[in-house]
Amino acid sequence: MYQILIVDDEVHTVEGIYSGVDWDKLGITTVFKAYTVRSAKQHFEQERIDIMLCDIEMPQATGLELAEWVKERYPETKTIFLTCHADFKYAKQALQLGSLDYILKPVPFRELEKVIEKAKATIHKESEIVQYSQFWIQNQPMIIERFWQDILNQSILSNAKAISRAAADRNIPYFDEMVFIPVLISLQRWHKPVNLRDEKILEYGLKNSAEEVLFESRQDRLLITLNNRRMLAILAVQGNNAPSSELEAACQRYIDACSHYFYCDISCYVGEKVHGHEMLEMVTKLYEMERNNVAFNNSVLLLSRPQVHSSHSQSADMQLWSVMLKEDKFDEVWTEAKQYLERIEKEKLNADTLNRFYQDFQQMMHYVLQTKGIHAHQLFGDPHSKEIDANAIRSVTYLMEWMRHIVTKAKEYVLTLQQSQSVVDKVKELIKLRISEDLSREEIANHVFLNPDHLTRIFKKETGMAMWDYLFQERMQLAQELLAKSDMPISAVASHIGYANFSHFSRTFKKHTTMNPNEYRQLNRHK
Structure with missing residues (x-):
């Protein structure tokens, strides 16, 4: 007709x-x-x-x-x-x-x-192509999703014959002439802490919203869940009819909705028209766009409108910052570093320039802390610090969060260290808590994030005795109290203060008190 x-x-x-x-x-x-x-x-x-x-x-x-x-x-x-x-x-x-x-x-x-x-x-x-495009998405979503995932993970080779053969094997109506536009949707960050269960629920909501806002009930579009908080929308288009401005506007509406209802930052990376065998190459380009987008949040970025990145930007004055940190000017360094990143034009920032800044800043912090006798890898080895560090080079926002965290934590510990009595108190507390264990000097030093020599000097300066003399004194004091005030067997007392050998404990105790453990118990009970 x-x-x-x-x-x-x-x-x-x-x-x-x-x-x-x-x-x-x-x-x-x-x-x-x-x-x-x-x-x-x-x-x-x-x-x-x-x-x-x-x-x-x-x-x-x-x-x-x-x-x-x-x-x-x-x-x-x-x-x-x-x-x-x-x-x-x-x-x-x-x-x-x-x-x-x-x-x-x-x-x-x-x-x-x-x-x-x-x-x-x-x-x-x-x-016929349009009808088939609608049919295979409408009636076989699970098979179609797996089909595209196999193309993206290269289980299906990216050539026209291999893809046509794979489609035929799965009874998927497919033509070499079919044209698609991929849109990579990347969750950049949550605005508030979420646990794993909440994150799964929110991601389900993000997917449903994408289907509603981006697809508008059309049957020629498909949404695939990828790894690392990503989704891929695949839009079937007819011939030269590429909905560029409409698609860009729809992506922005989706981003605005996610920011308002799901408390997160999301960016969309819109590819160009491709045939099925060109999809992997196009999605790889979108991944690279996402990797290099370290400056823009909640944005729609088009591959046809590339960002111009430049490595010719003024370097950060790490040498000056290093001197400032040695003088305990932590807040000033944080402010300087933040202002430096804010001054750089967003178009000049990409993943490589951000990574270089991150490496240099981290090296500077570790060097300065080392000069103060602090083990940086111990100080920042807690789960929260590791989590912040893992995200640091994903974006400028994450990098600033990481810088603020390590500078603040370093500042707090350096101030604690300057009040050396609190460090000594921590060592004493550890010795009391683990008095029955064979503690090493390195183990005690790691507990307070210091190298052993530095800690030994601080401890002797504050207490007038070496750590091992203090440990011995505490053990003998506890042994005397247990012998005098309890019916605990002498072998159990020896074990409780870290002596596995009963004879060695008796000799050491007599040298310290001029009596063996049994004599000491009898005398003090009589008293």
Whole structure:
């Protein structure tokens, strides 16, 4: 069932074509006539026009202008141009407007019939592709999702034959001519802490919202869940009809909704039109866009509109910051570093420049802490610090959060260290808590994030004795109390204060008190 429109300002030309072509034989059910561009546009607004036969030279507006109008609003319509002039300029313009053919007047009817048959075949093929695109997404979502995942993880080779064969093996209707646009959706960060259960629930909501806002109930689109908080939307498009501005606007609406309802930052990376065997390469490019987007949150970034990155930016003055840290100017260094990152133009930041800054800043912090006798890897070895460190180079936002964390924690510990009594108290507390264990000097030093020599100097300065003398004194004091105030067997007392050998304990105790453990117990019980 096809409908055709003949547009020509010469009435006899229109009537001649209308009378000279066997429309029933061609399967054309309705033939409309228009003698002006204005009249032609009215037909389009009121009827479905499958094929347009259009004269190029007309008063008021040319057929080329009409074709451009039709292409913009009714891209499914196939246009065949008619003209009296065999001018290459016209032919070139006609081809640029996507016309199906270019026929010289007077119109040879046999030739026109062949071109109309060609137009019908093109319409049928495109319609079939669209129907199949809708069918395989609507009826086989699980199979289709696995199909695309296998392409992306290279279980299916990225060549046209391999993909067509894989589709056929899975009973998936697929044509090499099918065209898609991929959109990578990346969750950048949550605005508040979430546990694993809450995160799964929120991600389910994000997926449902993407299907509702991006797809708008259309059946020619598919959403795939990827790893690392990513999703991939695959949109089937027809021919040159690539919804760039509409898609960009839909992505921004989705981002705004996620920020408002799900308390998170999300960015969308929109690819270009590809065939199935080109999908892996295109998605790889989107991954690279995501990796290099360290400066923009809640943004829609188009591959067709690339960001210009430059490595020529003023380097951070790490040497000055290092001197400031040695002088305990932690807050000032944090402010300087934050302002430095804010001063750099966002377009000049990418993953590599951010990573270099991160490495240099970390090296500086570790060096300064080392000069203060602090084990940086111990100080920042807690789970929270590790989690912040793991995300540091994902974005400027995360990097600032990491810098603030390590600078603040280092500052607090250095201040604690300067109040050396609190460090000594921690050592004493550890010795009391683990007095029965064979503690090493390194183990005690690690507990307070200091190297052993530095801790030994601090401890002796504050207490007037070495740590081992203090440990021995505490053990003997506890042994005396247990012998005098309890019925605990002497072997158990020895074990409780860290002596596995009973004889060694007796000799050591007698050397310390001039009595063996049994004599000490008897004397103190008598008292």
